[in-house]
Amino acid sequence: MNTIFAKSAPGRCAAVIESQAPTASAMLPATLLRARPPRLPECSELDIVRHFTNLSKQNFNVDANFYPLGSCTMKYNPKFTEYVAALPGFTQLHPLLAQLGDAGRAQGALRCLYETERLLCEITGMEAFSLQPMAGANGEFAGISLIAAYHKAKGRSRRVLIIPDSAHGTNPASAALAGFDIVNIESRDGMVDPQALADAIAAHNDNVAGLMMTCPNTLGLMETHLPAIVRQLHDIDALLYYDGANMNAILGKMRVGDAGFDVVHLNPHKTFGTPHGGGGPGSGPVGVNARLMPFLPVPRVEKQPDGNYRLNDALPQSIGHIAPFYGNFGVTVKALAYILRLGGEGLERVAEYAVLNANYLKKRLEDVLDIPFSRLCAHEFVASAPEGMHALDIAKALLDRGFHAPTIYFPLIVKECLMTEPTETESKETLDAYVEALRDIVSRGRDNPHALAETPTTLPARRFDETAAARRIRLTEDMV
């Protein structure tokens, strides 16, 4: 499809403000002005509406397709949350209004933040939350910064974070960004190996700041040695970080605070049904237990005895500001609406049916794919493509059948992996249809591997030469 720039006609315009204003050159010296106007598209409103409407049709999306992309929790996003988040009382609110006078102009918004924090505390068993982080990885960074601040306040410099190889790739990346050295430990039977952990602790003892865990991990398995792991870390006053990306699996079934974790981030765009937006915006609230509270980002939202809400900047040990203001408030509102709609019982059902759907799918695919771990999985599971077949080919063939592919780019520790997360919102019929499609793909692929490698053939594009694209980069219309 042509780009919007190719549809531009000089002099055409959709929205020009009626104004008596003089030109910029009458208001500012010429040395401060640009030489040429920006080469943006010149189009009518209808040109633009057609262009983006047609572009949208080239997207797989949850509203149209089953999207079992592992670790991304692509559940259905209820429509009413769009309505509440679009209320002008929220969208038109300047964040600084909460910082002027007595915050009286932003009481509704501050209450949303406060209530969300309280609910997330009850859901996770943590003492306090900050909603500032603007995405999961940003929440990880905030959480790791809190760990750093904890050790610093104790007058020591600990530089090592231990990260199992079954953790998300963002974990080591976030830890590195916060200045930590990463010690990787290998999994055993898909679990953190207590012996490997003990060895790592022995090797770096006084320097271990903490451990980052994804639980259930990227293999879709619950950690069975959790109490021992918690003890191992706490014995040396190191902290435990919980990557909440897979929270959908444990809502109401386990609280990470009860389990002994010190800091956790959540992904409301996964667990609490806020839309993924084609890659964002998300949000990444970070929760802590009592000993990390003094270090949380400022400002904190507090409820006054008179029932009013206010912001508190006066936390001398705070790590500072993770966001310009209070995080992605528009996402927070949707998550809060979702939690209130479902209630405690509804959230528990989410975990039950997410895990049921995953186990059902796993069981039904046992004779289709190679499934390395036979025990019960959590909300997702990993499988390998059958011997001689590639995960990529299976993924592309699924696209042709109207299903989004599972995650195939990680975990790196499973060969030719397909990480599948059906979520609770999918029906048995959809799961059965997916199983039949996969069965058919695998059986045809055995007979004719070449045909599989040719897929997809029914979509707006076929496979791309990504290596050539990375070598000769064309990132704009003007790079040739």
Added chain:
Amino acid sequence: MPYIPHTPQELREMLDVVGVRGTDDLFADIAMLPKHFNLPKGQSEAEVCALFEMLAAKNRTDAVSFLGAGFYAHDIPKAVDALAGRSEFYTAYTPYQAECSQGTLQAIFEFQTAISRLFEMDCANASVYDGGSAIFEAAMTAARVTKKNTLVVDEAVNPFWRRMLNTYLAGLDIDVKTVPQTNGASNLAALSAAVDNGTAAVIVQNPNFFGVPADYTDVFAAARAHRALGIISVYPIMQSVLKTPGEMGADIAVAEGQSLGQPLNFGGPWLGLMTCRKEHIRQFPGRIVGRAEDRDGKTGYVLTLQAREQHIRRAKATSNICSNQALCALRALIYLCLLGPRGLCRLAEHNMDLARYAVERFTSFKRVERLNTLPFAAEVALRLPLPAEKFVAALKGCVPGYPVARHYAGMNNVLLLSCTEVNSRAQIDSMIEATGGLL
């Protein structure tokens, strides 16, 4: 239960296939039960909507406001909501599977083109979280490119972003040398002089926090002479008329993209715009979309240069970022298309003109003056005869601007006033009337 489709019979059949008696058995691996899980009961959709309508109404968005400070109320054409609100866009995810994600991918490619052209830079990424994280990521890019570790930062860079930068740098071996402003004016000579061989980047903002535009060409030349990068943060709407980062010789140009079609939303979601010179792209953070050819030789778009990213490189990635603000980027692109070059330029001029009117009215009071006599764009710093906090608190039904004293010593009486097209001369007149004797 809402959004869970299983019938009792399907539940039974599925449990049988899995080989467990009930859903509780699915959680046998979890050793510790929750101590409590005292959440409220679920509510109907209508009840939840009514609650939020009540909460939204408690926010006084009806007040006339001249509050900006880097974050601006702009009119947003309804077509932006209509198009970005298509669920084909907002219920998709990161376009890992390019063949079924050409909508998102092409939109990001067009976004990268539009932002690069607006800033006159070689290329852009698909966006990061916000303007503050864009500055941090730009600084980290500079540190990787130059392998040096001092940042020279203008004190007139937005303090909301500078304090984020401090938080993000806390664990890293990177020093910040802040060059003081004088009465809201960036000290260009001092910025150039502060650059030495240990400098990774010099970071400036145009217009600066006090609304003063400047030409940073010489500052960036000084940076280049010491193998440091020049980083500039800009206000995208004003960039339609102001000298571009490209013209000034910047290496990296970033921005808070909120003003391009994003509602204020009490602080987000917004997006950070990031552009750079071609030679730095492989050290750049975040998602990047490139043009590619498919097997049939047809042009299309893919996520490219993924070898920089966390899901491949883990600890060695250029950043931990694994999302972009795709939907916000789409909004920004649609907004830029609707306004076009002429619409954007007239908007900047209209708002500058309005700011001049506000200055004229305010300075008609003998005891009010501009903080400096430099050129200004659509935001301006005024010195009042009373503390700005007091002035803001005293005006009823109107927020005249932002008191900057909380970020800058000795500026107790300084008010930062911003004008956009949501304001009018009539609003300015009534604000002046409301000052009744205070000035």
